Amino acid sequence: MPGRKIASWNTMISGYGKSGDVGSATILFSQMTSRDFIMRTTMIACYLQNKRLKEAIGVFKEMIETPGVSPDEVTMSSVLSACAHLGSLEMGSKIHNYLKQNRFDINVYIGSALVDMYAKCGSVTRSLLVFFKLREKNLFCWNSIIEGLAVHRYGEQALDMFKKMENEKIKPNGVTFISVLGVCTHAGLVEVARKWFLSMTHDYNISPVIEHYGCMVDILSRAGQLEEALELIRRMTIEPNSVIWGASLGGCKLHGNLEIVQVSMEKLMNLEPDNNEYYVLLGNMYAEADRWSEVKKVR
Structure with missing residues (x-):
């Protein structure tokens, strides 16, 4: 196959991959009679871009079994990433x-x-x-x-590893703080979570995303700090979703707060109007509090 044609086909495979047309890329790749390292690497990248992880690993296996064709560090890193996402x-x-x-x-x-x-x-x-x-x-x-x-x-x-990271002068990003706040949530470390949430915004100038808010609302709600959790939701710079209000609802159920539960419930019903579980839960909470007149009002 002439070099110019190889380069052209390689460019086409890359283009198909970026546009999401994996089928055309696969057909073109299968028609190549001579597949060098660059072609196989391009095909692996195409599969990875489109979450076709098993196919990417398949091309890699074929690559290392072909005499004279060897992967480089970019290929190896990419295929390891595929294994990570597959859990293989x-x-x-x-x-x-x-x-x-x-x-x-x-x-x-x-x-x-x-x-x-x-x-x-x-x-x-x-x-x-x-x-x-x-x-x-x-x-x-x-x-x-x-x-x-x-x-x-x-x-x-x-958390110890996070401290070592800071000692090494490696600046954390938003992904780092999702893990740190997640640890605090599972361990019930309310004060530690407050500290790192404030540090994230004030010391590192990282704007919170929905996952950061979700961790904070969850840990505050579980700890019974329902008013603080509600105030945080109201101060959010992005629109709270059902996960955020669901965390508030879980705290209200745990601590029997019928005032804030009404706020959380109203928001959840607007977001998921066909979810009857919310109505059942609200009715049960009113019943447990002997507020039977409220139970009748719940659909």
């Missing part, structure tokens, strides 16, 4: 072994991908081993290990 620890471990056998330099990019893959696949110990061996660690790497510890309920260790 077995495949991720095989790729790690391939890296060792082929003497890849475990630099910050491949290293970060390995940390993330092991953390997302549930192997926190191996994630930590890779993390501590890295000569250089970027923000993605720190976020991956903090999130991995947080998700697998190593809350204290996640």
